Amino acid sequence: MSEIKNPLEIYGALAKTNCGECGVPSCMAFAAAVLQGQKKLVACPYLDPAAMARLSQNIVQRRSLEDDHQQAISQLQQQVAGLDFSLRAPCLGARLVDGNLAINSLGKDFIITPAGEMVSECHLNHWVYVPLLHYVIVCQGKEPLGEWVPYSTLPGASEWSQYFSHRCEEPLRQLADAHSDLVFEMLHLFGAKPATLSGGADHSLVILPLPKVPFLINYWEPEEGFPSKLNILLDRTAGENINAQSVNLLARGIIEMFRQLILRHSRDGKLF
Ligand code: SF4
Structure with a gap:
């Protein structure tokens, strides 16, 4: 059989x-x-x-999602282990600290050891672990140009594009609608900088999930008869510094973090 x-x-x-x-x-x-x-x-x-x-x-038991994440992290760690951090640090916009890489994400340092282990005061999960390691391996060090493009234009984004829209942009729009003050306060706490308002948006903010991979978040508040809108744009150089899947994971991780913070800090402890 x-x-x-x-x-x-x-x-x-x-x-x-x-x-x-x-x-x-x-x-x-x-x-x-x-x-x-x-x-x-x-x-x-x-x-x-x-x-x-x-x-x-x-019986062939199915691997759990957790197993898959752990396997992805292990494979990336093996690739990180062969890198010369002193050469990679300037390319990544990272600092070399006692032989480790210190990469700033949203104002917080994530320390990566030569073995690919990660240490941070922040909670570590695959949403941050996988994209950071991937960034260390593939980033070509292209400086962002300040020219913003939709996620769908990234190389290899076609299979993730709908997911990005449904699991990243749409949930962030809903959070911004329900907790506008809290969401923008959190964005500022995580180092968001105002950008030139884009396409008539009411809020345009740039955040830095990775030193050379900025996100531009545009939010249009709801108006009478019109629902709100939100999009997350990438710098034109993003595809040379990271891949589409890692951008997706980063964005998902940020939104999940916001959801957890809102649950803790909103007046009624509810998301919606
Ligand atoms: S419900 Fe569970 S215990 Fe009952 S027959 Fe089915 S498999 Fe067996």
Whole structure:
């Protein structure tokens, strides 16, 4: 029998009574949980021992998202480990501190060791870890020109473009609508600088998630009969200093950070 990758193949061997004795509400949920490594086949008392033996040998558990992130970070760390930091620092707009790279992101230092480990007073997650390591590896040191282009024009952005719009720009617009003062106060706290107002926007601010990868955030407040608008533009040089996926991760990380801060600091502790 070939490798089992589909829960239906496990489901086919179950009693299909949805009795719940395995600790999940249905046989289908149990099959999915087994494939994801959250349940063992032995948790179902009604599974025939021969079927259990056969399935056990052929189940390929799906990797968790966390495993994928960790693998991506490990691969990037291996590439960082071969770099000469004294040559990379000026290219990245970073400082060399005791043999480590200090990269400023939104006013906070992130220290990267020669082994690719990261240290910061900020919370570290894959939204910051992956793009920073990637930046260390690929940044060509192009100085931003102050010419702003949409995310969709970045090389390789086509498959991420919709995601960027739905998971980055739209959630930030909603946050700005619901907590305008708080959002702009946070942007200023994270070093945002006013930019020339773009396309009639009410607010145009430049932030620096990476020293050579600025974002321009434009926000149009809602007006009678017209909803608000928000876009995040990139410098024309962005594609030479980082890739589209890392820009996406950075933007997502910033928005998630804002969501957490708003939950903590808004008057009613609610996002909307
Ligand atoms: S114990 Fe077995 S039969 Fe009952 S719901 Fe779970 S998988 Fe289905």
